[in-house]
Amino acid sequence: xxxxxxxxxxxxxxxxxxxxxxxxxxxxxxxxxxxxxxxxxxxxxxxxxxxxxxxxxxxxxxxxxxxxxxxxxxxxxxxxxxxxxxxxxxxxxxxxxxxxxxxxxxxxxxxxxxxxxxxxxxxxxxxxxxxxxxxxxxxxxxxxxxxxxxxxxxxxxxxxxxxxxxxxxxxxxxxxxxxxxxxxxxxxxxxxxxxxxxxxxxxxxxxxxxxxxxxxxxxxxxxxxxxxxxxxxxxxxxxxxxxxxxxxxxxxxxxxxxxxxxxxxxxxxxxxxxxxxxxxxxxxxxxxxxxxxxxxxxxxxxxxxxxxxxxxxxxxxxxxxxxxxxxxxxxxxxxxxxxxxxxxxxxxxxxxxxxxxxxxxxxxxxxxxxxxxxxxxxxxxxxxxxxxxxxxxxxxxxxxxxxxxxxxxxxxxxxxxxxx
Amino acid sequence: xxxxxxxxxxxxxxxxxxxxxxxxxxxxxxxxxxxxxxxxxxxxxxxxxxxxxxxxxxxxxxxxxxxxxxxxxxxxxxxxxxxxxxxxxxxxxxxxxxxxxxxxxxxxxxxxxxxxxxxxxxxxxxxxxxxxxxxxxxxxxxxxxxxxxxxxxxxxxxxxxxxxxxxxxxxxxxxxxxxxxxxxxxxxxxxxxxxxxxxxxxxxxxxxxxxxxxxxxxxxxxxxxxxxxxxxxxxxxxxxxxxxxxxxxxxxxxxxxxxxxxxxxxxxxxxxxxxxxxxxxxxxxxxxxxxxxxxxxxxx
Numbered sequence: 001x002x003x004x005x006x007x008x009x010x011x012x013x014x015x016x017x018x019x020x021x022x023x024x025x026x027x028x029x030x031x032x033x034x035x036x037x038x039x040x041x042x043x044x045x046x047x048x049x050x051x052x053x054x055x056x057x058x059x060x061x062x063x064x065x066x067x068x069x070x071x072x073x074x075x076x077x078x079x080x081x082x083x084x085x086x087x088x089x090x091x092x093x094x095x096x097x098x099x100x101x102x103x104x105x106x107x108x109x110x111x112x113x114x115x116x117x118x119x120x121x122x123x124x125x126x127x128x129x130x131x132x133x134x135x136x137x138x139x140x141x142x143x144x145x146x147x148x149x150x151x152x153x154x155x156x157x158x159x160x161x162x163x164x165x166x167x168x169x170x171x172x173x174x175x176x177x178x179x180x181x182x183x184x185x186x187x188x189x190x191x192x193x194x195x196x197x198x199x200x201x202x203x204x205x206x207x208x209x210x211x212x213x214x215x216x217x218x219x220x221x222x223x224x225x226x227x228x229x230x231x232x233x234x235x236x237x238x239x240x241x242x243x244x245x246x247x248x249x250x251x252x253x254x255x256x257x258x259x260x261x262x263x264x265x266x267x268x269x270x271x272x273x274x275x276x277x278x279x280x281x282x283x284x285x286x287x288x289x290x291x292x293x294x295x296x297x298x299x300x301x302x303x304x305x306x307x308x309x310x311x312x313x314x315x316x317x318x319x320x321x322x323x324x325x326x327x328x329x330x331x332x333x334x335x336x337x338x339x340x341x342x343x344x345x346x347x348x349x350x351x352x353x354x355x356x357x358x359x360x361x362x363x364x365x366x367x368x369x370x371x372x373x374x375x376x377x378x379x380x381x382x383x384x385x386x387x388x389x390x391x392x393x394x395x396x397x398x399x400x401x402x403x404x405x406x407x408x409x410x411x412x413x414x415x416x417x418x419x420x
Numbered sequence: 421x422x423x424x425x426x427x428x429x430x431x432x433x434x435x436x437x438x439x440x441x442x443x444x445x446x447x448x449x450x451x452x453x454x455x456x457x458x459x460x461x462x463x464x465x466x467x468x469x470x471x472x473x474x475x476x477x478x479x480x481x482x483x484x485x486x487x488x489x490x491x492x493x494x495x496x497x498x499x500x501x502x503x504x505x506x507x508x509x510x511x512x513x514x515x516x517x518x519x520x521x522x523x524x525x526x527x528x529x530x531x532x533x534x535x536x537x538x539x540x541x542x543x544x545x546x547x548x549x550x551x552x553x554x555x556x557x558x559x560x561x562x563x564x565x566x567x568x569x570x571x572x573x574x575x576x577x578x579x580x581x582x583x584x585x586x587x588x589x590x591x592x593x594x595x596x597x598x599x600x601x602x603x604x605x606x607x608x609x610x611x612x613x614x615x616x617x618x619x620x621x622x623x624x625x626x627x628x629x630x631x632x633x634x635x636x637x638x639x640x641x642x643x644x645x646x647x648x649x650x651x652x653x654x655x656x657x658x659x660x661x662x663x664x665x666x667x668x669x670x671x672x673x674x675x676x677x678x679x680x681x682x683x684x685x686x687x688x689x690x691x692x693x694x695x696x697x698x699x700x701x702x703x704x705x706x707x708x709x710x711x712x713x714x715x716x717x718x719x720x
Contacts, residue, residue, distance in 0.1 A: 050545065052545065091718070133572060177713075308578050310581045382519075419544065
């Protein structure tokens with residue numbers, strides 16, 4: 001059974017790869033054609049190529065929990081960035097991304113992170129193409145961020161995102177900034193394959209993804225956001241209507257009798273708020289959302305603070321203390337993993353020539369016993385080289401928690417990046 | 421027009437209130453530095469100030485002279501509207517190891533308040549595209565935002581980082597921020613020739629003593645053009661911490677003097693930072709829109 005499983009999955013992966021590749025290729029050709037036309041139609045003002053190549057090793061302290069998983073993995077990722085700015089301030093940006101992973105075929109993937117043209121006018125900005133947008137204020141949970149799909153195979157923190165096809169009109173006015181989005185194509189969330197670690201017991205079969213919308217991934221999603229800064233406050237409020245980015249995972253048995261999870265993407269309406277206040281060395285943060293269309297209507301929120309100690313004992317080192325609490329009305333049925341959790345963390349910035357930084361956090365589930373520790377650190381070696389070291393440990397996990405499948409996945413992740 | 425008029429009135433009333441505050445701060449400052457018994461000293465000082473008040477209407481005190489010099493320097497720099505410049509920052513540790521950062525700086529003059537500035541990092545590669553937006557305020561904390569390009573995230577940051585290092589350099593945030601007159605109280609010390617130029621030597625005392633890294637800054641300002649040529653920084657323990665020397669001044673559009681090179685030497689840790697400025701441009705057409713939180717996302 002297990003032997004057949006991977007075979008079937010591999011075929012699926014290939015067809016899925018071909019399908020997504022076709023979409024991406026279409027997008028790429030359109031954008032490149034636009035880009036080239038624009039390049040030849042006007043005199044280049046400034047164009048530049050930059051980016052990075054990163055070698056990564058993930059070392060796991062324990063044997064994998066599931067038979068198919070490989071213990072450790074090595075991979076290489078490339079993200080070049082081509083940027084061109086025209087005389088009038090308009091610009092073209094192309095950022096492809098690719099990774100080759102030794103263990104997980106799902107983690108070996110290619111994506112167009114950005115491929116957009118920006119028309120810049122005094123009264124408005126229009127961005128068209130594939131882009132990336134971040135909304136939110138908190139450090140450990142990114143609750144209200146919704147435009148881009150999480151590239152989950154990259155990292156379980158959800159901070160890596162897939163490029164989102166969009167037309168985005170920004171109107172910066174005296175009384176705040178209005179953003180309108182038309183999102184014509186949906187990106188499916190990526191999940192680790194069966195050889196990959198940091199996954200649930202059941203593999204998510206992304207080839208079998210289901211949609212509530214009959215248009216499937218071609219459903220046109222819409223979003224509008226208003227944001228402003230008033231004194232010590234920064235805030236934004238938005239409404240999103242369209243395909244939910246967080247799928248509901250459904251059990252599915254295959255013809256061979258094995259069981260897998262398939263993602264189902266509902267049509268949702270979501271209103272979100274993010275706000276932050278600065279008071280002296282304090283930052284107070286709040287994100288909250290109300291979603292309808294995915295099961296029962298629910299509310300979720302995350303709030304907290306960050307306090308900075310600057311230049312402690314004249315050492316030049318800054319220390320930030322972070323405390324956050326996340327709540328989700330759905331309780332155990334949450335799709336984010338944060339139903340009632342607190343996070344406590346510390347950020348150390350050494351302010352040295354190498355820009356050495358460490359961010360460490362403890363996650364504790366208040367409704368159960370689950371807890372985990374995450375550490376991210378990095379420093380520059382030279383103008384072109386940087387090394388980062390991340391660690392993740394599950395301290396405890398109750399059976400119903402999302403961490404349970406990761407309980408043997410304590411790991412160390414080392415990255416060496418070359419910037420050009 | 422009406423708006424700026426109102427702002428100027430506000431500024432005037434504010435300045436009047438502020439001068440009183442400066443006097444109060446001068447009193448507390450002088451009181452703090454005494455070696456005599458505190459109480460006796462305060463009583464003596466109060467009696468003395470009662471005597472001085474009517475006289476000061478006729479003669480300029482060192483404090484008034486210091487403030488007048490700062491105001492004149494500020495007045496001479498008014499009306500530049502906006503400017504852009506390129507900056508190469510070289511950090512050097514005590515062993516002589518160097519590392520450089522390429523930075524672009526855009527500044528917008530704001531009527532009635534401190535300048536707005538946008539700092540964009542081009543190099544090293546891992547911070548390329550990072551942008552720092554600062555709204556300087558004459559009173560109270562500045563407003564600051566940081567743009568992190570990898571996450572496309574704009575972050576409001578606490579501006580209590582005054583004494584913190586700017587990008588690992590020997591310049592603190594308060595050193596690179598717009599030097600608004602109202603951020604310090606002043607005292608003229610003496611006149612002195614420095615580098616062949618007749619100078620005023622003026623001491624400055626940060627108004628925000630709680631968050632500043634300094635007790636005082638001693639500044640050499642040339643009498644001809646009112647440009648700072650040298651600054652000595654004294655830390656919270658009043659020990660000599662750093663010295664900044666400013667060279668290669670050049671005049672732009674027949675009015676505004678800008679330095680070509682600055683050298684900050686930290687006497688306590690042996691490190692130094694050099695700034696080399698180039699491509700100064702004024703009246704480039706930048707507007708408020710180019711210094712908004714929204715503009716950070718396309719600043720590069």
